Amino acid sequence: MFIDILSFIISILSSTIGSITGIGGGVIIKPVLDMTGLLSVSVISFLSGCTVLTMSTVSLIRSRKTNIKLDFKISTFLAVGSALGGVLGKNIFEKTKVILGNDNLVGAVQALLLIIMTVGVFIYVIKKEAVKSYRITNFALCFIIGLTLGLLSSFLGIGGGPINLAVLYLLFSMDVKTAAKNSLYIIFFSQLTSLISSFVTNSIPDFNITTLVLMCVGGVSGALIGSYITSKLNSKGVQKAFLVLMIIIIIINIYNLVKFLVI
Secondary structure: OHHHHHHHHHHHHHHHHHHHHOOOOHHHHHHHHHHHOOOOHHHHHHHHHHHHHHHHHHHHHHHHHOOOOOOHHHHHHHHHHHHHHHHHHHHHHHHHHHHHOOHHHHHHHHHHHHHHHHHHHHHHHHHHHHOOOOOOOOHHHHHHHHHHHHHHHHHHOOOOHHHHHHHHHHHHOOOHHHHHHHHHHHHHHHHHHHHHHHHHOOOOOOOOHHHHHHHHHHHHHHHHHHHHHHHHOOHHHHHHHHHHHHHHHHHHHHHHHHHHHHO
């Protein structure tokens, strides 16, 4: 019962923040649940992915009423690439578990990669006004970029997270709110295909169905709350929330890395 309530609280808070900033929530859910040590790395990755899929679906439906537009030509190729990347990332995750033979070592690898990615994104966002941005329109290149994003997000079990936003800022010259919405669009496809891959390959870990239901409810609730808050914030407010979140995520992942290596 305790883990169910805790997972619900974590998912609703993470999904609210994830919906506002466009990071999907998984980049918060995954390390926070890792930190508790109450569930295995495999179960956390699966539950996190399901929650993020639920949140991104609701957020996209709700955001149809806003004036923030999806760049369908670009984002669809990113999303298709991300969908394939989601399958590849899931397969790599399963192979990594077999090779390392220890969930804690897998968790340590994930934590280390998250630290590197999050620190890099944090530095970029602070300095991005001084960094030249691009406007990539080549569909093949968009597909390859999406493939890379989907692979990373699926392997790490985070949905997409801050790396999506950094790529959309840098390579597609999107503003904060537009990048957030397009990021959720990409996250939706990568997590959907990752979930389908889990069913097809019969690699779904054993978990408590009550925990999954409560986390998905938290994901929906967070998406609704986040969509409302987003409509009240300007781009600067969204960016400030994003930077504060990055600092928190970095600290949590450093703790998790140490914990996984010591255990």
